[in-house]
Amino acid sequence: MNARLATLPSAETPRALDWNVAVGTAVRLMRPGPEVPRAEAERAVRSLRRFSVEAETHVRELTGLGLDLPVVEGDVVDRPDWARGAAFGLAELTGAALSTADSLPARGELMGEISARSAGMQAGVVLAYLGSKVLGQFDPYGESGVEGQRGRLLLVAPNIVAAQQSLGVPSDDFLKWVCLHESTHRLQFNAVPWLREHFAAGLGQLLSQMDGGNAELLSRLPNVVREARSGSRADSSPGIVGVLELLQSPEQRAALDRIIAISTLLEGHADHVMDAVGPQVVPSVGTIRQRFTDRRNGGGLLDRIFRSLLGVDAKIRQYAQGAAFTDHVVDRVGMTGFNAVWAQPDNLPTRSEITEPEAWIRRVHG
Template sequence: MERARNGLRVNRTAAGGPGAIDWSVAAATGRKLVRGGPPVPRARAEQTVRALHEVNGTAELHVRELTGLGHGLPLRDAEVVDRQGWIQAATEGLSALTDDAVPRRVDNRLSALFAGSAGVQTGMLLAFLGSRVLGQYDPFGPSAAEGRLLLVAPNVLSVQQALDVPAADFRMWVCLHECTHRLQFTAVPWLRDYFAEQVGKLLTGFGDADDSRLGRLPELLKQARQSRQTRAGADPIGIAELLTSPEQRAVLDRLIALSTLLEGHADHVMDAVGPQVVPSVAAIRRKFTERRRGGGVLDRALRVLLGVDAKVRQYAQGSAYTKHIVDAVGMSGFNLVWESPESLPTRAEITDPDAWLRRVRP
């Protein structure tokens, strides 16, 4: 594995073949295209960065107390970054996660062209997300043992101003969510490897996929539209699901269920900590939910195309699942989900939490 000029890893096989995505191109494209942050005085920007560093540890202590996770683990600081810094970190984490799973190409000029083109497309996606992401815990960053928690200062400030909510409350609220993600991976020792294993299985399956499925994509999309009309209230079928084999679909279902659980659990915690920690939590949640549904026509179209709207539904489904279980058996009962991969809810159980309770707590 070689290093690009900017320090990013570039996929290489033992024979020198490039990976499917040139991550140095993705990082450079994303940093170039991402919009600048909100225009604020330097003093305000520096104060926001300092405050995010300060609140991070306090937020994690609140999460530990509520969830019962992570007692005895060291408290680690977050990395407070700008939009370009988040894109750089995201490409590093994605490269680490996919290096061994994404199919390699023969080392020639054409394969390098494909990898560069994929890098440009990935960079465009990261530029879109880079102006929206508030924070992220990356378990696959440079230090795999510790991971890295990123807080995107200009986005936190921009959204707080747009919502017109107290700055200190909003910073704490965001940190509660991201610290929950950090504890999910640091307090549950098997979770990181399990997640990476499932992603590897999914990507390897795509590499081995029959090209005939791509040729049938128009027919498959028509079937998906008909399915949406007959499955009222069901999740829409994504293109990834249309192109998967039955074996891959089982892996994808596990990943969707896990992602929904992780996001919903974090959303539940950030509200459940309560007004004693975030006095304006009810107003923040109401305004933030309205903002998630808003946006212009182009913005909404891009969100659908990139799967952002599906992510929003994951928050709601996962939060409802978590609340139902906690109300029924308490947080200690809910924490049975972290016992082993077999204790995780299935995709069907996410929308039928009583089924999970019957299986795990007969």
Template structure:
């Protein structure tokens, strides 16, 4: 992809797209308020001794680099890249880092200009909402790779120590095995973005496009009755409602983003399961209990997960992993790696459920 034409890349480099005087750049979110709200609402982490906490932090830093070495052997990606430790953070620090990453990722959005006061009011509301969302997720996220995080914006692998400790205690599994198992998934995400040079800008560009497409409200309102009726057949899936309200251009970009994120999550889950039996002795117990944990929770927690799209993300793991498993079974991991050659070799959204179609088109 030509980075010079990417809205997100252009915004980060200071280049203002044509018509810039009539546009606002970046989402109208008061990011400082979001950070303050997340910190204020964040639940306290589990109690443990300083020595146990220090040992876990040291282990996670080491395991993150070790895990990526195992992932490279399995995937054939990333030869010659440095093996780096993760940043191990607590809950508030994760929320702070996540918001910085969100701000960078959405910087390429170009929206119709609104008066300064109106944008400030919108930013205040959005900041409080985003902060509250991060406070909820901050007690649940085990780790993530942020392609735009870190001091230089070049990417950052984050592991949330209190959440990993709490999950391990809740599941009743071996602490050393669980730490390495978590690192396998997150290290795969880091390798995806560091070993595939075009992926970072492609992802940013697609997000920027999606956020920048504006459709008249009248067109959305015209589709609303049909969307509400169709919701009866979707189980109340909020993503389905979003898709039903999309215009054709928005739908095309959303399809590309969903196909990419499903591939990334499924690939990470597949690799984690492929590597696990070799290096994590209790992997079968961990996987069984963790899968049950993903489906569990009280009624309020399940409702929130549905509203926030977390349940849709769980389906991404399964669909994406099945695609990777099928393709690797047909043509091996080296053949599967053709997905990383260019944006054109990524699976289409429909191909994720029909991997033979991707094989015929690409491989």
């Protein structure tokens, strides 16, 4: 199941966390995957590789994106290899973002008193938790090794098999369904030439706004409490994420809104595509979607708390909001009309337009 994994970049600047420590911590803490007979595991690996190619072909036919690009087989990995791949991608993304930031706070302001090593250990804990949950991931910043394609599609075989068994759905149908989602992400970044750099630049803008120390954050806390009590921020996210947003300055919030809007669009578009393609390719797509949605919203108390702290629950809301936006726009102006989002960065929906797709249609289509 080993992927083509690049060596993790070293921490060349004081502000970088130690990604090698993160990977080492994650691998030590990670639980083993489900026990599967060798023949079944080998079959799953072969199927995922084949379906990753077939899925992208179906996605291209539906969306019209990337019709002239080469189709590349996905990398089927186990949990430790996913952690290595994810860490490499995050290191590349943050490096690209930092290089585009207009100005950056000093190490003491950006990371406080946390050393690169201890930050790496904390990141490793997060990777260990996510490593047992993630089914697949497209890393736009990895190297595919294929001319005309950038990024790497990682399919975490143990997690996919475990989820399929837990849901009690047909194996091939579920594997194809997962591949449809991740192949959509690969097309988004490879068929839209400016998206990769635009996303990194957006993150860089967010980082460049993180120049307020703890004292500045604490000075805004009384206003946060008043706004929360009065309900004057009706558009804020609930729970911990909402409090963090309220603590941000207007500039920080605007930068975060841009990142959230892009992420919500990408995830929702992928969910729309996997279900729209599904009936012809995945006969049990309706059952899979219902059971998978229930699984996303489930979990024990500790699991739900951890998901909230990591922002996983906020990401789940992104899937729903982004899919609703895509469904509405495609219903109103068709897939060709929807594809105007990829024409230029200014055509991307704002965070408010994600929940008001008619506003986006009026702005872009007049």
